[in-house]
Amino acid sequence: MNEAAFLQRIAARLGRPAPLCEPPARDEVGAPAFWRDYHLPMEARVEKFITELEKLGGHARAFENLAALRTGLADLLAQLAPRRIGTWGPSWVRAHGLEEVLAGYEQVAWSPEEDGRTVIRRLAQVDVGITGCDFAVADTGTIGVVTSPEQGRSVSLLPPVHIALVPVSRLHTRLGEALAIVAERPDAVASSVNFITGPSRSSDIEGDGTVGIHGPAAVFALLWDDREPGR
Amino acid sequence: MEAGHRTTVMERAHQALQDEFLRKAVRFTTARLKNNKLRAADELGRWEDWREQGRRIRAHTVAHLDYYLKQFADNVRARGGHVHFAADAAEASEVVTRIVREKQARRIVKSKSMVSEEVHINRHLEALGAEVVETDLGEYIIQLAGEAPSHIIAPAIHKNREQIRDLFTKAGGENLGTDTPSLAGFARRQLREKFLQADVGITGCNFGIAESGTVVLFTNEGNGRMVTTLPPVHIVMMGMERLLPTFADLEVMANLLPRAGTGQKLTAYMSMITGPRRPDELDGPEELHVVILDNNRSSQLGDPDFQEVLHCIRCGACLNVCPVYRQIGGHAYGSVYSGPIGAVLTPLLNQGPEYADLPYASSLCGACYEACPVKIPLHDMLVRLRQRNVREGRVKSAERMAFRGFRQVFASPGRYRFVLRVARTAQRPLVRQGYIESTFGPLFGWTHSRHAPALDPAPFRDRWKRLSSELAERAAEARSERTAVTGRPDDDLHQGRASNDAPRQDGVKGGDERE
Numbered sequence: 001m002n003e004a005a006f007l008q009r010i011a012a013r014l015g016r017p018a019p020l021c022e023p024p025a026r027d028e029v030g031a032p033a034f035w036r037d038y039h040l041p042m043e044a045r046v047e048k049f050i051t052e053l054e055k056l057g058g059h060a061r062a063f064e065n066l067a068a069l070r071t072g073l074a075d076l077l078a079q080l081a082p083r084r085i086g087t088w089g090p091s092w093v094r095a096h097g098l099e100e101v102l103a104g105y106e107q108v109a110w111s112p113e114e115d116g117r118t119v120i121r122r123l124a125q126v127d128v129g130i131t132g133c134d135f136a137v138a139d140t141g142t143i144g145v146v147t148s149p150e151q152g153r154s155v156s157l158l159p160p161v162h163i164a165l166v167p168v169s170r171l172h173t174r175l176g177e178a179l180a181i182v183a184e185r186p187d188a189v190a191s192s193v194n195f196i197t198g199p200s201r202s203s204d205i206e207g208d209g210t211v212g213i214h215g216p217a218a219v220f221a222l223l224w225d226d227r228e229p230g231r
Numbered sequence: 232m233e234a235g236h237r238t239t240v241m242e243r244a245h246q247a248l249q250d251e252f253l254r255k256a257v258r259f260t261t262a263r264l265k266n267n268k269l270r271a272a273d274e275l276g277r278w279e280d281w282r283e284q285g286r287r288i289r290a291h292t293v294a295h296l297d298y299y300l301k302q303f304a305d306n307v308r309a310r311g312g313h314v315h316f317a318a319d320a321a322e323a324s325e326v327v328t329r330i331v332r333e334k335q336a337r338r339i340v341k342s343k344s345m346v347s348e349e350v351h352i353n354r355h356l357e358a359l360g361a362e363v364v365e366t367d368l369g370e371y372i373i374q375l376a377g378e379a380p381s382h383i384i385a386p387a388i389h390k391n392r393e394q395i396r397d398l399f400t401k402a403g404g405e406n407l408g409t410d411t412p413s414l415a416g417f418a419r420r421q422l423r424e425k426f427l428q429a430d431v432g433i434t435g436c437n438f439g440i441a442e443s444g445t446v447v448l449f450t451n452e453g454n455g456r457m458v459t460t461l462p463p464v465h466i467v468m469m470g471m472e473r474l475l476p477t478f479a480d481l482e483v484m485a486n487l488l489p490r491a492g493t494g495q496k497l498t499a500y501m502s503m504i505t506g507p508r509r510p511d512e513l514d515g516p517e518e519l520h521v522v523i524l525d526n527n528r529s530s531q532l533g534d535p536d537f538q539e540v541l542h543c544i545r546c547g548a549c550l551n552v553c554p555v556y557r558q559i560g561g562h563a564y565g566s567v568y569s570g571p572i573g574a575v576l577t578p579l580l581n582q583g584p585e586y587a588d589l590p591y592a593s594s595l596c597g598a599c600y601e602a603c604p605v606k607i608p609l610h611d612m613l614v615r616l617r618q619r620n621v622r623e624g625r626v627k628s629a630e631r632m633a634f635r636g637f638r639q640v641f642a643s644p645g646r647y648r649f650v651l652r653v654a655r656t657a658q659r660p661l662v663r664q665g666y667i668e669s670t671f672g673p674l675f676g677w678t679h680s681r682h683a684p685a686l687d688p689a690p691f692r693d694r695w696k697r698l699s700s701e702l703a704e705r706a707a708e709a710r711s712e713r714t715a716v717t718g719r720p721d722d723d724l725h726q727g728r729a730s731n732d733a734p735r736q737d738g739v740k741g742g743d744e745r746e
């Protein structure tokens with residue numbers, strides 16, 4: 001059916017001679033006012049994020065600064081002992097100074113220079129995917145990742161373990177705050193924005209919960225305080 | 232269920248009631264989902280305010296669907312996606328099969344989509360020789376079994392682990408145990424390869440954001456992400472009403488939908504897809520198609536009795552609380568949508584006699600309305616559909632059976648006393664003007680109507696026992712759920728009986744008087 005006829009039918013059913021082309025007035029948009037007032041100070045926010053993620057079987061730890069986080073990441077990787085590690089693009093790895101931590105492992109970096117199919121096939125073989133985080137939500141223990149040429153969707157999806165590095169400056173109280181950032185430029189939203197809340201889950205076998213059915217079975221969030229200047 | 236050899240909802244319910252596992256499994260799962268939901272709603276706080284906000288947003292969107300649909304479509308195209316409008320199921324499947332043919336796609340992966348079930352897309356695609364794989368674990372299981380989903384949120388609710396093991400063994404699994412990790416592990420390995428090889432991915436759409444042309448998917452397993460990340464072509468199939476004006480509105484739905492459906496604060500994944508992959512991106516589809524389906528939805532617009540059915544966000548909460556659904560399971564409804572929402576939506580989307588009996592698969596107890604996160608007065612709509620049937624002189628055997636059963640209960644003093652006895656154990660928290668009678672009236676009629684001569688009396692008595700305990704359970708739930716209950720004893724029961732066939736004018740309605 002053509003679009004005009006489709007919309008015309010809707011308009012007619014709604015009692016209009018032609019489809020509406022002015023934005024309709026709205027009295028209230030989005031969350032109730034009391035919810036929009038919900039705002040946790042940073043310390044409580046970090047705590048809430050950790051509590052919520054751990055409730056879901058995820059793991060979270062906060063570090064004082066990026067250097068401490070790197071040490072923490074090195075320890076975590078030593079425990080996990082992955083054969084291969086996937087990461088967001090090389091410039092992201094450099095910006096976080098992760099070269100040394102990752103040096104001992106076979107790596108698949110997400111790089112726009114490479115051939116897509118090949119990178120995906122290789123990434124499907126890694127044990128741990130390490131990504132950044134564009135916004136995190138304390139209320140739900142959620143990690144938000146935005147797709148870009150260096151930030152592949154697959155890195156947080158294909159490996160059985162996902163580690164996200166979360167700068168607290170991007171940790172918000174409510175989901176709505178993160179959505180507001182996405183909505184700032186509605187004409188320029190990224191191709192894919194994923195909000196990840198704990199490990200992949202299913203209860204389709206007799207209601208018995210199981211993790212990691214398609215996405216990662218384990219999710220780690222490593223937070224660091226990126227607010228202090230002069231580091 | 233195919234046209235041509237259709238059975239009535241009564242016959243199907245009858246069949247379902249013979250299946251012990253189904254009944255137990257459905258009740259177990261729905262109880263779990265329902266209790267999780269109550270806990271989650273409680274934890275969030277001010278649930279009624281949230282519901283009201285949800286209702287308002289949905290009402291505004293549906294009342295201005297022409298505007299938001301155009302805005303959404305324009306924005307999908309501006310981001311490089313293609314938009315297709317389909318007046319009915321045939322057009323929708325034609326669009327999808329054409330894309331698949333043009334791409335010469337042989338392998339198709341799907342993430343759970345009710346609309347794709349509604350248009351029976353798998354059948355059309357398989358007719359082209361394509362392999363279509365459902366990748367939601369529950370959907371994968373029932374696809375291997377060749378069955379339809381029996382619950383919106385938990386499609387394989389009726390299968391036990393032995394049955395699943397047998398299905399997986401047939402699909403190539405070797406020496407599989409019946410423990411969850413072995414079964415899930417097998418599915419993961421099988422499906423992982425399917426994702427990586429797929430030519431086309433098909434998903435539904437929980438919400439389309441009009442201001443940006445974004446498709447939002449709420450999933451738990453991650454298959455939705457796989458399907459929108461790996462295949463080179465992504466086809467979205469969505470009902471035309473599935474829109475929200477802005478991202479700000481999405482926050483409300485993100486608070487309502489997962490809580491109402493499964494009691495989660497948020498599903499494991501909320502994925503927002505806006506257009507195909509951008510230049511220099513290595514994953515995500517090169518092509519994005521959005522198929523927008525009417526299929527009689529527009530006929531509900533402007534109809535004061537039924538427009539609100541388009542507010543539905545497909546959370547499944549009404550199924551989990553429905554005493555009838557919990558007795559008979561989803562398949563008895565014989566349609567893609569089951570439970571209270573199915574009993575309303577299916578006859579509206581398929582006008583004519585075929586599904587006209589579905590509104591009788593309900594006890595009109597109002598639990599669905601109370602569970603609904605966007606406050607759709609489903610029980611009122613069920614009554615209106617019954618009235619419509621009567622008006623159109625369409626009184627099918629099922630209806631006659633239901634009413635006959637009902638009359639029999641009250642025509643025979645013995646049965647009436649029995650009714651009262653059952654009622655006494657269950658009623659106290661339920662008794663309220665216009666409440667209890669509608670719980671017992673048609674439900675009794677309905678249960679009575681399956682007391683067919685073919686059944687031997689023993690299992691019937693067993694089922695009676697279970698039904699009573701179900702009602703008692705409902706009562707206990709009502710006790711904890713209800714805040715404002717006017718406890719009035721037996722006389723209400725009697726009084727209510729007369730009003731049973733008439734439309735209900737009492738408190739449990741979609742209006743504002745509840746809050």
Ligand code: SF4
Nearest residue numbers: 543544546547549603
């Ligand atoms: S009618 Fe309400 S409760 Fe039922 S599925 Fe739709 S939104 Fe959920």
